[in-house]
Amino acid sequence: MTLVCVKDLHKSFGDLEVLKGVDLDVAPGEVVAIIGRSGSGKSTLLRCLNQLEQHDGGDIEIAGQRLDADAMAPSDLSRNVGMVFQSFNLFPHKTVGENVMLAPVVVRGVDKLEAARVAREVLDKVGMLEKFDAYPAQLSGGQQQRVAIARALAMKPKVLLCDEVTSALDPELVGEVLRVLEALAEEGMTLILVTHEMKFAHDVADRVVFMHHGRIHEQGDPKTLFNHPSTPELKQFISAVL
Amino acid sequence: MIEFTLWDIVRNLLLAARWTIVLSLIAFIGGASLGLLFTVLRLSGNRLLKVMIGIYVDVFQGTPLLMQLFLAYFGTAALGFNVSAWAAASIALTLFTSAFLCDIWRGCLEAVPRGQWHASRVLGMDYLQTMRHVILPQALRLSVPPTVGFSVQVIKGTALASVIGFVELTKAGTMLNNATFAPFTIFALVALIYFALCYPLSRYSRYLERRLYDAGMR
Numbered sequence: 001m002t003l004v005c006v007k008d009l010h011k012s013f014g015d016l017e018v019l020k021g022v023d024l025d026v027a028p029g030e031v032v033a034i035i036g037r038s039g040s041g042k043s044t045l046l047r048c049l050n051q052l053e054q055h056d057g058g059d060i061e062i063a064g065q066r067l068d069a070d071a072m073a074p075s076d077l078s079r080n081v082g083m084v085f086q087s088f089n090l091f092p093h094k095t096v097g098e099n100v101m102l103a104p105v106v107v108r109g110v111d112k113l114e115a116a117r118v119a120r121e122v123l124d125k126v127g128m129l130e131k132f133d134a135y136p137a138q139l140s141g142g143q144q145q146r147v148a149i150a151r152a153l154a155m156k157p158k159v160l161l162c163d164e165v166t167s168a169l170d171p172e173l174v175g176e177v178l179r180v181l182e183a184l185a186e187e188g189m190t191l192i193l194v195t196h197e198m199k200f201a202h203d204v205a206d207r208v209v210f211m212h213h214g215r216i217h218e219q220g221d222p223k224t225l226f227n228h229p230s231t232p233e234l235k236q237f238i239s240a241v242l
Numbered sequence: 243m244i245e246f247t248l249w250d251i252v253r254n255l256l257l258a259a260r261w262t263i264v265l266s267l268i269a270f271i272g273g274a275s276l277g278l279l280f281t282v283l284r285l286s287g288n289r290l291l292k293v294m295i296g297i298y299v300d301v302f303q304g305t306p307l308l309m310q311l312f313l314a315y316f317g318t319a320a321l322g323f324n325v326s327a328w329a330a331a332s333i334a335l336t337l338f339t340s341a342f343l344c345d346i347w348r349g350c351l352e353a354v355p356r357g358q359w360h361a362s363r364v365l366g367m368d369y370l371q372t373m374r375h376v377i378l379p380q381a382l383r384l385s386v387p388p389t390v391g392f393s394v395q396v397i398k399g400t401a402l403a404s405v406i407g408f409v410e411l412t413k414a415g416t417m418l419n420n421a422t423f424a425p426f427t428i429f430a431l432v433a434l435i436y437f438a439l440c441y442p443l444s445r446y447s448r449y450l451e452r453r454l455y456d457a458g459m460r
Contacts (some may be wrong), residue, residue, distance in 0.1 A: 050364050078366030089361035093379045103365035106375055148361075155365060 003028045003063055003190055004049065004159055010057035012046055020214035021058070026159070029188045033201035033222070036088030036211035037152045037237065042194045045211070046161050050081045063158050075107050082157030088144040090136040092152070096123065097132040098152045108155075115154075121151040126180045146180055155182075160184070162193040178204075198241055199207040201232065202226050210234050246422045247377060258414030258433050265400045265410055266439075268332045270393055273339025280344040285351070285373075295344065302341030308402050310334045315406040331403035339396050346392060350385040352375065387451040392449075394440045401436070409433060 011019040018041045026032050034042045047053040049060060062065040086149045091099050096111035100119040106111040110118070123129045126146040136144050145165055150226040152160055162181065166174045178200050185191055185204050193203055201208050202222045210233075211220040218225065218234045227233045280298070283291050302310065315330035325333075354377050362372040404413035415432040419425050 014439060052360055052363065074363055074368050078364060081364070083364040085361065087353075087357050089357035090360070091358065091376055093382075093383065102375060103362075103367060106371050107366040117260040151365070 003030075004192070005061040006045075006049075006058070007060075008058040009045070009048060009055050009060065011041075011048055011053060011055050012056055014033075018208070019048070019055070022214075024209065024213075024216065026190060026192060028158070028190055030207065031185045031191045031205045032192045032193070032207050032209060033209060034192065034209045035196075035198070035201060035203035035237070036217075040211040041214040042211045043163055046083075046192065046194050047161050048162055049159075050083050051077050052083075053237070078103075078107065078155060078157075080158040081161060082155055082159070083151055083161040083163065084148050084153035084165045086167050087143070088136070088148045088168070090148055092136050095133050095135055096128060096139075096147050099136070099147060100154045103151070104154055118154050118191055119150070122153040124149070125153065125183075126150045127176075136201055140173060141169045142176045145169065145177045149177075149180055149184075150169060159190040161193060162191065164194050164196065165197070166197055196241070198226070210237065212237075247419065251418055251422065251424075251428060255414055255416060255428075255431055255435060256410060257342055258409060259411045259439070260408060262397065262411040262436075263439070264395070265331060265335065265403060265408070266397045269335035269339045269396050269400065272332070272336035273343055273396070274389075275341035276336060276375050277343030278345065280340060281306065281347045281351075284344070295370050299341045302338055303345065306404065307334070307338050307399050308340055311402055311406055327403070327406050327408040330406055331400070335396065335399060335403070338399065339392075341430045343389065344393070346388050347381070347385055350381040350388070353384055354380045370380060373441060380431070387447050387454060390443055390447040394443050397439050397443075398436065 002025040004024070006022055006024040009019050009022040009024075010017070020041075022041070022045055024032075024045075034043050034045065042051060049062070049067075049222050051067055051072075054069045065076075065080060067077065069077065086091045091102065094102065094110050097116065100123060101115040104115045104118060105112060120129060120132065123132060126149050128146050128150060130145060131139060131143065131147070136147070139147065149160075149165075161240045165181075166177050169177065174197070177196065181191065181193070181200075182204050185230070193205070194202070195202075207219060208222045209216050210219075210229075210231075212233050218229065218231050224236060225234070230239055254357065280295050311331065311334045314334035315325060315327065318330065319326045325438055358376050358380070359372060362376045367375070400410055402413040403410055407413070408418070415428050419428045421426065454456050
């Protein structure tokens with residue numbers, strides 16, 4: 001059984017072909033870390049999964065729903081997929097609580113009391129409940145990113161996409177965000193992460209996918225992949241980042 | 243020849259300043275309404291409308307306000323319409339103001355980071371929901387300081403209406419000067435009155451900008 005099914009995915013920006021046929025199946029509850037050099041297409045792959053970019057060729061199916069931005073409203077697209085960004089992208093004019101409650105109320109029509117209850121629940125999960133009434137500008141980067149994770153969780157996605165969620169953080173703040181993700185993984189949340197945190201990928205991911213020149217070059221369980229890379233490109237990449 | 247006391251001069255200037263204020267208000271309120279309409283139309287997604295409003299903005303930003311006043315007054319007269327100085331000044335200043343405000347507001351909407359659109363989109367919000375709940379509230383806060391700041395330009399712009407015979411502060415100043423030959427006194431007073439009108443607005447605009455900065459919006 002697969003939750004996310006990507007078949008022969010192609011995507012170009014003008015003359016530049018960024019994805020050259022990607023196949024990827026993700027099972028429910030699986031944690032997949034995507035690694036690779038910048039420009040290898042990993043972020044583009046993630047952005048195709050929630051249709052921030054529309055793919056040119058191939059198929060994406062998530063929870064049995066075939067993605068087609070032309071034929072779907074944003075509310076349909078977001079039903080199964082949540083996303084956390086490198087730059088947090090919290091709404092600066094709204095409090096932490098309002099950030100989390102906005103989409104359930106506006107998109108799903110959940111009443112405010114219920115939305116507030118869910119908001120407290122997910123904020124508690126990321127350890128940010130006591131900041132319910134704070135504004136994003138009053139929070140550290142790590143705290144903002146945890147709120148962003150809670151905001152995504154409030155929509156009850158089946159899969160959570162994380163696009164280099166610790167890259168914009170000061171080193172001492174990375175840990176608190178990774179711990180939240182680790183806890184989510186243990187709870188059985190399906191995670192697809194683009195990451196530069198090799199230790200995190202090694203310790204938490206069920207599978208590591210190495211992208212190179214717009215294709216999946218090598219993939220496998222983290223222990224094997226990191227300790228016995230079979231392609232020279234991955235060997236080189238690992239020795240460069242470790 | 244009639245003798246003018248300093249008080250006579252000040253009194254006459256202050257009376258004329260009323261018309262500067264009225265003309266400024268007309269231009270600002272009219273210009274803001276029209277500018278808002280253009281901003282909305284520009285966002286509507288209609289390419290033709292977008293291009294036409296772009297040209298409109300460029301034309302009014304790229305030509306002197308004085309020429310716009312001449313065209314509104316003498317140009318319409320040459321076309322056979324009899325337009326009063328009042329109407330011509332109101333129309334020209336309203337159009338001028340609308341073009342600038344439309345452009346200022348476009349800038350404010352674009353100043354809201356792209357990431358806000360992306361975050362809203364992945365949360366399932368459509369264009370109107372995103373505009374209403376995420377983009378407009380932020381753009382509105384960004385737009386207050388430059389909008390208040392531009393109102394100073396409008397007030398000073400009304401001085402040009404004097405050349406088509408509209409009796410506001412500047413015109414009253416030149417008329418008094420013709421009668422008293424005391425240009426330094428009179429124009430210093432005229433400048434002082436403009437300053438008294440504009441300076442509080444400038445300060446207010448700067449205050450708003452600082453408050454916005456403190457709120458962490460930039």
